[in-house]
Amino acid sequence: KVKDAQNDLQKLQRECEEMRSKFHDEQIKSAAKISELESKLRNADTTTVLTRLLPSATLENRLKEEE
Incomplete structure (x- = not known):
């Protein structure tokens, strides 16, 4: 055992x-x-981040501005 x-x-x-x-x-x-x-996030410019993360919000704002 x-x-x-x-x-x-x-x-x-x-x-x-x-x-x-x-x-x-x-x-x-x-x-x-x-x-x-983290490196990708640091290297991404604000425009890139906004257009990738918030495309629908950006589009909605543009449509409202055009009205």
């Missing part, structure tokens, strides 16, 4: 280490994606 318990413990330790490694990899990927998005 002791040998079985030791084997189970070693198996669980390996699984834990694999999960820790995968989690670390995902953290790195997420951090890289966040940096990429």
